[in-house]
Structure formats: C-alpha cells, structure tokens
Amino acid sequence: TSESVKFVYDFTEGNKDLKDLLGGKGANLAEMTNLGLPVPPGFTITTEACKTYLDSGEEPVELRDEVSAHLDALEKNMGKKLGQADDPLLVSVRSGAKFSMPGMMDTVLNIGLSDKSVTGLAKQSGDDRFAWDSYRRLIQMFGKTVLGVDGELFEDALEKAKEAKKVAVDTDLEAADLKKLVTKFKKIVKTEAGRDFPQDPREQMDLAIRSVFESWNTDRAKLYRRQERIPGDLGTAVNVCSMVFGNLGPDSGTGVAFTRDPASGHQGVYGDYLQNAQGEDVVAGIRNTVPLADLEQIDKKSYDQLMQIMETLETHYKDLCDIEFTIERGQLWMLQTRVGKRTAGAAFRIATQLVDQGLIDEAEALQRVNGAQLAQLMFPRFDESAKTEQLGRGIAASPGAAVGKAVFDSYTAIKWSRSGEKVILIRRETNPDDLDGMIAAEGILTSRGGKTSHAAVVARGMGKTCVCGAEDLEVDTKRRRMTVGETVIEEGDVVSIDGSTGKVYLGEVPVVPSPVVEYFEGRMHAGADDADELVAAVHRIMAYADRVRRLRVRANADNAEDALRARRFGAQGIGLCRTEHMFLGERREMVERLILADADNEREDALKELLPLQKQDFIELFEAMDGLPVTVRLLDPPLHEFLPDITELSVRVALAESRKDANENDLRLLQAVHRLHEQNPMLGLRGVRLGLVIPGLFTMQVRAIAEAAAERKTAKGDPRAEIMIPLVGTVQELEIVREEAEQVIAEVVESTGVELKLALGTMIELPRAALTADQIAEAAEFFSFGTNDLTQTVWGFSRDDVEASFFTAYLEKGIFGVSPFETIDKDGVGKLVRDAAKAGRETRPDLKLGVCGEHGGDPESVHFFHEVGLDYVSCSPFRIPVARLEAGRAAS
Ligand code: PEP
Ligand code: MG
Numbered sequence: 053t054s055e056s057v058k059f060v061y062d063f064t065e066g067n068k069d070l071k072d073l074l075g076g077k078g079a080n081l082a083e084m085t086n087l088g089l090p091v092p093p094g095f096t097i098t099t100e101a102c103k104t105y106l107d108s109g110e111e112p113v114e115l116r117d118e119v120s121a122h123l124d125a126l127e128k129n130m131g132k133k134l135g136q137a138d139d140p141l142l143v144s145v146r147s148g149a150k151f152s153m154p155g156m157m158d159t160v161l162n163i164g165l166s167d168k169s170v171t172g173l174a175k176q177s178g179d180d181r182f183a184w185d186s187y188r189r190l191i192q193m194f195g196k197t198v199l200g201v202d203g204e205l206f207e208d209a210l211e212k213a214k215e216a217k218k219v220a221v222d223t224d225l226e227a228a229d230l231k232k233l234v235t236k237f238k239k240i241v242k243t244e245a246g247r248d249f250p251q252d253p254r255e256q257m258d259l260a261i262r263s264v265f266e267s268w269n270t271d272r273a274k275l276y277r278r279q280e281r282i283p284g285d286l287g288t289a290v291n292v293c294s295m296v297f298g299n300l301g302p303d304s305g306t307g308v309a310f311t312r313d314p315a316s317g318h319q320g321v322y323g324d325y326l327q328n329a330q331g332e333d334v335v336a337g338i339r340n341t342v343p344l345a346d347l348e349q350i351d352k353k354s355y356d357q358l359m360q361i362m363e364t365l366e367t368h369y370k371d372l373c374d375i376e377f378t379i380e381r382g383q384l385w386m387l388q389t390r391v392g393k394r395t396a397g398a399a400f401r402i403a404t405q406l407v408d409q410g411l412i413d414e415a416e417a418l419q420r421v422n423g424a425q426l427a428q429l430m431f432p433r434f435d436e437s438a439k440t441e442q443l444g445r446g447i448a449a450s451p452g453a454a455v456g457k458a459v460f461d462s463y464t465a466i467k468w469s470r471s472g473e474k475v476i477l478i479r480r481e482t483n484p485d486d487l488d489g490m491i492a493a494e495g496i497l498t499s500r501g502g503k504t505s506h507a508a509v510v511a512r513g514m515g516k517t518c519v520c521g522a523e524d525l526e527v528d529t530k531r532r533r534m535t536v537g538e539t540v541i542e543e544g545d546v547v548s549i550d551g552s553t554g555k556v557y558l559g560e561v562p563v564v565p566s567p568v569v570e571y572f573e574g575r576m577h578a579g580a581d582d583a584d585e586l587v588a589a590v591h592r593i594m595a596y597a598d599r600v601r602r603l604r605v606r607a608n609a610d611n612a613e614d615a616l617r618a619r620r621f622g623a624q625g626i627g628l629c630r631t632e633h634m635f636l637g638e639r640r641e642m643v644e645r646l647i648l649a650d651a652d653n654e655r656e657d658a659l660k661e662l663l664p665l666q667k668q669d670f671i672e673l674f675e676a677m678d679g680l681p682v683t684v685r686l687l688d689p690p691l692h693e694f695l696p697d698i699t700e701l702s703v704r705v706a707l708a709e710s711r712k713d714a715n716e717n718d719l720r721l722l723q724a725v726h727r728l729h730e731q732n733p734m735l736g737l738r739g740v741r742l743g744l745v746i747p748g749l750f751t752m753q754v755r756a757i758a759e760a761a762a763e764r765k766t767a768k769g770d771p772r773a774e775i776m777i778p779l780v781g782t783v784q785e786l787e788i789v790r791e792e793a794e795q796v797i798a799e800v801v802e803s804t805g806v807e808l809k810l811a812l813g814t815m816i817e818l819p820r821a822a823l824t825a826d827q828i829a830e831a832a833e834f835f836s837f838g839t840n841d842l843t844q845t846v847w848g849f850s851r852d853d854v855e856a857s858f859f860t861a862y863l864e865k866g867i868f869g870v871s872p873f874e875t876i877d878k879d880g881v882g883k884l885v886r887d888a889a890k891a892g893r894e895t896r897p898d899l900k901l902g903v904c905g906e907h908g909g910d911p912e913s914v915h916f917f918h919e920v921g922l923d924y925v926s927c928s929p930f931r932i933p934v935a936r937l938e939a940g941r942a943a944s
Pocket of ligand 1: 630905
C-alpha cells in the first residue's frame with residue numbers, strides 16, 4: 053500500500069537520527085542540508101527499498117514513481133534535466149549503509165553523460181577536456197561496478213593511452229586523447245558485457261541504483277561485516293546527488309578532512325587535498341595529495357569557509373567529524389560528513405577534551421570509548437632504547453607495534469598466516485580486494501596514500517597496526533620485494549612497523565609495555581608529555597566508570613603474583629582460584645601417588661603431603677588479597693590429566709616388556725591410566741564427582757583453606773575465603789560436600805581457636821544446575837556461573853575442539869557472528885543464566901551471584917551480566933580494566 057511506505061527522501065526531509073532508514077551518509081547529508089551548509093541537492097533511497105530488492109529480486113513497485121517525482125523536483129531545482137543534451141544535469145549514485153563500510157560497496161559518478169550530453173557539458177563548462185574525462189570516468193565506473201567488466205581492462209587502456217602520448221599522469225591527456233579513450237572504453241563494454249553502454253540517462257541511473265543494492269551482498273562486503281560485526285540484514289541506502297566537479301581545473305579539487313587529528317585527538321587542520329581531481333582519487337591514493345593546510349595558499353576563501361564549517365559541525369555533532377568536500381571553480385561543496393573513526397588513544401583523549409570544552413558530560417564521555425579500545429591501548433610498544441635499523445617513515449595511520457615477515461600480496465599473507473607465520477602486508481596501496489590479507493596480517497605497510505587512504509581507514513577500523521604513505525619505500529609487488537635506497541627487502545624478510553610513529557624498521561624490534569599498562573601497574577602518573585596525556589585521559593574515564601558501575605570486578609587468579617597484579621589493575625577480589633593449577637610441576641607426582649593409592653593409608657599419606665603445600669598457597673593468596681573475597685574452587689579436572697599420556701606410556705611399557713625389564717611402577721601407572729581413561733573426560737569423573745569418589749580429597753583442600761585463613765587471622769590479616777564446588781548438577785551432591793566441609797571447618801575452628809566465616813557456594817556450569825537453581829540455592833551461599841562449561845554443555849560443543857574444527861565454517865555461514873565461547877549466547881546460555889539467577893534469589897534473597905567463565909572479561913557479555921543483575925564478573929587480570937570500563941558503560 054502506498055499510503056504508509058515512503059522509499060525516497062529528499063535531502064531536506066531527513067536528519068542525522070534516521071541512519072537506519074537513510075544510511076549514515078544520507079542521514080548526515082540531510083543534517084548538513086538542514087544546517088544550511090552547502091550540500092549539492094539530491095535525495096536518498098531508503099534501506100527498506102534495498103531490503104525489498106534483496107528479498108524479492110525486484111525493486112518495490114512504488115520506487116520508480118517516487119524516484120521520478122524526486123528527480124523532477126531535483127531537475128526543477130537545478131534548472132536542467134538529467135542527461136539533457138545541451139546542458140546536462142549529472143548525478144552521483146552512492147551507497148551508504150547505517151554503519152560505514154569504506155570502499156566495500158558501489159558508487160557511480162557522472163550519471164547522465166552520453167554521446168550527446170558530453171558535448172553539452174563541454175560547451176557549458178567551456179572545457180572539452182573535462183567533459184571527455186568525466187565521460188570516460190563514467191563508462192569506466194559504470195562498466196566495472198554495474199556491468200561487471202574487469203576494471204583492469206580500463207586501467208590498461210588508460211595506461212596505454214598515457215604511454216602512446218608519453219605522459220605520466222592522466223591529467224596530461226587532452227580532450228582528443230580522452231575522446232579516443234571513450235571509444236575504446238565503449239568497445240570494452242560491448243565485448244565484455246555483451247551490450248552497449250546505455251545512452252539513456254534514466255536507464256543509467258536505475259541500473260546504478262540496482263547495482264548499489266546488490267553490492268550489499270558482495271563477498272568482500274560480507275567479509276567486512278563479519279569482521280566488524282555489522283548485521284547482514286540492514287541493507288544499504290542509495291544517495292542520488294547532483295554532481296559537483298573537482299576536476300574542472302586548478303581552481304577545483306577534492307579533499308577529506310578531520311575536525312581534529314584522528315590519531316592523537318589534537319585540534320588542528322588535518323586532511324588531504326588533491327587539486328583538479330574527482331571524488332575517489334583521494335581515497336584510492338592514485339596521486340599524492342597535499343596536506344589540507346596547503347589549501348590556505350591555494351584557495352583562501354574556500355579554506356576559511358571550510359574551517360568555519362568544520363567548527364559548526366564539531367559543535368553540532370559534539371564529536372570529531374570527518375568530511376569529504378569538493379571545490380568546483382572556487383565554490384566549496386560538502387559531500388559527506390560523519391562522526392569519524394579514530395584510534396583508541398584518540399578516543400580517550402577526545403572524550404575528555406570534549407568534557408573540558410563543555411560539549412559533553414562525563415556520562416557521555418564514558419559512552420565515547422569502549423573496552424576494545426582500552427584493550428588495544430594495553431598492547432606493548434616498541435622499545436625506544438633498542439638498537440634499530442630504520443628503513444623509512446610513513447604516516448602513523450593506526451597504532452600498535454607489529455613485527456612480521458614481509459609479504460607483498462594478500463594471497464601470501466593469508467597462506468603464511470594460516471601456517472602460523474606472522475606477516476606484514478606491504479602494498480603500494482591497498483584496495484577493498486586486500487581485505488582478507490589485511491585481516492591475516494599483523495600489520496599493514498603502504499608506500500602511497502594519506503591518513504584517509506583505504507589502508508589507513510580500514511586498518512583503524514580493525515584495530516590493526518598500519519603505516520601508510522612511506523614514500524621512501526619502492527614497493528615492487530610483481531617481484532615481491534621492496535627497496536629503500538640500497539637495501540632490498542625480499543618476501544620473508546622480517547620488518548617491524550610502528551603505527552604510532554610511522555617508523556619502519558628492518559628486522560625484529562623488541563617491544564615494551566604500553567604506558568597505559570604502566571599506569572595500571574602504578575608505575576606511571578599523569579604528566580605533560582604525549583603518553584601522559586593519554587594516561588590522564590584513561591585515568592579520568594576509569595575513575596568515572598568506577599564511580600557509576602554496579603558490577604564488581606574480580607580476577608581469575610591462582611597465585612599471589614597474579615593476584616597482586618589483578619589488585620593493581622583494580623580487582624575487587626578473586627572470583628576463581630583454580631586449585632588444579634597448584635598441582636602442576638613437581639607436585640604432580642604427589643597427585644600421581646594419590647591416584648595410585650590402593651590402600652586408605654597410602655592415600656591418606658599422599659593427602660597429608662599435599663596439605664601443607666596447599667595451605668601455603670592459600671596463605672599467600674589471602675595475604676595478596678587481604679580484605680577482599682577470594683573464591684577458591686576445589687579440584688575440578690579429570691584425574692587422568694595428572695597422569696602420563698596413555699599412548700606414550702603404553703609404548704614405554706611395551707618396549708620395556710619386550711626387553712623384560714618392565715618396572716612395577718610403570719605397570720601400575722598404566723593400569724591406572726587405563727582405569728581412568730574416559731571417552732568424554734569433560735563429561736566424566738571431574739568436579740564435585742571427584743570429591744565424592746576420592747575420599748579425603750576435598751576435605752584436605754577445605755582444611756588447607758580453613759587453616760590458612762586461621763593463620764592469616766592470627767597474623768592480624770583479613771582473609772575472606774569462599775569455598776566453591778565445581779560441576780554440580782544436583783543439590784544432593786552439594787549437600788554431601790557441604791556437610792563434610794562444615795565438619796572440617798568446625799574442627800579447624802576448634803583446634804586453632806580462631807573464629808572462621810567461610811562461605812560455601814557452587815558453580816553453575818551444567819544445564820541441570822541452572823534449571824534447578826532454586827533447589828541448589830538451598831545449599832549454596834553463592835553461585836558463580838561457569839559459562840565456559842555451560843556453553844559447552846548447552847550447545848554440546850567441545851570447548852577444546854570446536855574452535856579448530858567447524859567454527860570457521862559456522863562463522864563463514866553466519867550461523868553465529870562470533871564464537872559463543874567468546875561472547876555469551878544471550879538467547880540460549882544467557883537465558884539459563886538469567887533464569888537461574890532469578891530462581892536462586894527467590895530461594896535465597898542474599899545469594900551472591902557472579903560469573904567466572906571467559907565471558908567475564910568480554911565487553912558485550914559484561915553488559916549482559918549487568919543487565920541480568922549479577923553482583924560481579926571475574927576475569928583474567930589483564931582484562932580487569934576492560935571489565936571495569938564496560939561495567940561503567942553498562943550502568944551509565
Ligand atoms: C567455566 O566452566 O566457565 C569455568 C570458569 O571453569 P573452567 O574454565 O575451569 O572449567
Ligand atoms: Mg568449568
């Protein structure tokens with residue numbers, strides 16, 4: 053029905069909040085139009101129209117008429133008709149989804165040119181060369197993107213034309229040359245696409261619109277979306293915009309700009325400008341650009357106006373904006389703006405700068421950064437004091453320190469990285485076809501292009517180290533090498549690139565910790581130089597997150613050293629001490645003796661040996677975490693993990709037997725290994741089951757905990773131990789262990805004379821435990837969700853195997869966008885967590901609830917745990933700052 057649906061919006065109708073419908077580009081063009089900024093008139097076809105097309109294979113029936121009506125209005129406004137022979141209106145047809153997908157989808161410029169109107173354009177502009185150049189660009193872009201002709205055929209023809217004329221750049225080709233090129237291009241289209249290049253302007257426009265719709269689903273667009281976690285069903289909008297020309301001579305040009313430096317956040321004039329060029333030339337890095345500041349000399353009036361507009365935009369959007377603009381014969385036009393991508397460090401700096409400028413408040417500042425960015429800032433950097441051999445310096449496009457073997461094409465990057473090599477992808481410039489290779493590489497190095505080149509934009513988005521425009525490097529992709537002066541770097545040679553300084557080094561440069569980690573470690577404080585400015589920004593935002601968050605953050609740690617680091621990083625206790633980690637190394641033999649014990653007394657002896665060692669472990673841990681809760685989990689993994697490998701041992705014994713010198717101990721060991729061997733150890737004799745089957749094991753651990761706590765108390769410490777039982781499936785298991793534990797604790801209280809309050813609780817990591825949480829809460833003072841095992845058992849995925857086996861296929865097919873072991877599966881596993889939390893609290897209102905699976909340090913999962921009302925998340929020490937930040941973001 054035509055009453056409610058509206059598939060086309062004029063730029064004057066939309067606004068920046070309509071990104072779902074108009075895409076980012078369309079929404080912001082509308083916003084700028086309504087701000088009174090110079091935007092060439094045009095209209096936007098909605099993502100709904102695209103979705104209909106993608107679902108049904110046909111444009112919605114209303115679309116044609118709506119486009120006609122808007123085109124009519126546009127033609128009236130501009131005083132000329134699309135493709136009109138004597139004075140053509142030309143339009144661009146540009147993709148633009150809700151989330152920016154730089155270079156991934158189609159765009160066609162100069163729609164409306166034909167054999168007839170090209171002469172009209174020439175007359176109107178008084179510039180033959182320009183008209184024919186625009187026409188050849190149209191056929192080239194249209195041929196490649198709409199008609200699917202191999203783009204290299206056009207490029208080769210252009211190269212040949214330059215060679216024939218003996219010129220180096222395309223701007224040196226004259227009208228007559230370009231006219232010949234047009235004939236050549238049309239022939240290419242005819243042979244390759246099996247049809248003539250369409251002369252009807254409306255047909256050009258309709259086909260271009262359709263091709264933009266279709267470009268939503270190209271392989272590279274899909275890959276990019278998976279990488280960036282952009283949903284696959286959003287569709288793209290299509291912007292039809294009257295053309296303005298940057299290729300009308302030296303008083304024209306095109307450029308990109310940032311309202312502040314996307315790498316440092318500093319305010320100033322940042323961007324690139326290219327004289328006498330059209331749209332995509334800048335991003336593609338075809339010719340080298342000049343810094344935006346040079347525009348002041350080239351065209352002061354436009355420069356001043358641009359500065360003014362940038363200020364307007366920043367105040368309006370209250371954020372860093374990036375901009376695409378074109379100058380047509382001294383007249384400035386805005387072609388795009390959006391809140392710009394930035395490096396992790398700049399995100400923190402800008403957020404606090406904007407607070408200081410009074411543009412946003414602290415709550416908003418917290419939303420302007422995220423845990424992934426903070427994690428990035430915690431990466432190590434190159435050691436500045438190391439001896440290095442610098443090869444050159446490019447533009448610091450995306451920070452980080454990357455070391456790897458030089459490769460010169462994406463295919464090799466992928467192949468080598470699959471076989472475990474770290475690689476640096478080196479290209480003259482990258483294009484969207486390099487996406488796979490960029491993902492596979494540790495870092496990206498290009499010899500051409502500025503901060504806004506494809507390589508820079510995409511790498512920043514991926515959080516990947518990138519140095520671009522390192523012009524001293526002669527990259528020869530055909531021969532797979534680059535040369536810098538005398539030095540030749542062949543494929544496979546190691547290089548190091550610093551995305552924070554732009555420096556490129558030969559060989560492996562050692563790395564040092566990040567200043568942000570130094571700050572968390574308490575070894576650095578706010579000051580004045582560049583690193584400290586970042587630290588100061590992180591400090592302020594973390595302080596705010598800590599003030600507003602409700603979730604507490606604990607650490608998964610099982611030794612004093614990790615515990616102390618976690619504490620420095622802001623941990624408010626230990627949420628999971630995996631005691632099996634205390635049984636490794638030389639203690640393994642004691643465990644072996646315990647497992648092999650035939651008689652009660654042998655077993656008791658083994659346990660007696662272990663007791664003081666365990667106790668000492670706990671004393672150290674409680675001391676490190678004095679005053680904060682420490683959740684000690686009793687032994688969890690299957691016992692055979694403590695015994696030798698079954699195959700190795702079998703071979704050893706068989707060999708020994710053949711030599712007739714088999715030793716008694718090996719034979720017993722082999723028997724035990726056989727006895728304990730399980731097909732599915734993860735579902736076998738582990739967790740609470742061990743405690744119930746091996747007499748004295750859990751009670752030894754409980755005794756060690758209780759005695760350690762008593763000793764710490766006597767030493768005037770403040771131990772806050774909690775005892776946690778793993779892999780419980782029914783309350784009966786818990787009740788038995790609980791009773792035994794309480795008895796041991798009572799004995800320790802009795803013998804030491806120290807009063808002890810030790811909370812007893814359980815992990816919820818089996819579906820049955822979650823489903824009977826109301827009953828289990830009768831016997832548990834706290835729950836800690838073990839979302840690793842819970843994910844494993846809810847999905848029936850072996851956590852140790854799947855990532856290497858079929859997950860890649862699942863991710864490729866889009867069955868999930870991210871592994872459920874990484875980000876909590878809200879609908880399945882998450883539902884159990886939510887329901888169990890609720891049921892548990894109904895039984896026991898003061899039940900303490902936490903999570904200690906890997907998800908505890910995953911940003912998206914942290915938000916979920918906040919939402920379902922858990923009390924804390926527990927994660928590895930290094931992820932604690934991330935969890936604090938995300939808990940703050942979830943709460944504000
Ligand atoms: C879990 O299962 O989520 C958990 C924390 O325990 P583990 O990883 O030690 O099995
Ligand atoms: Mg577990």
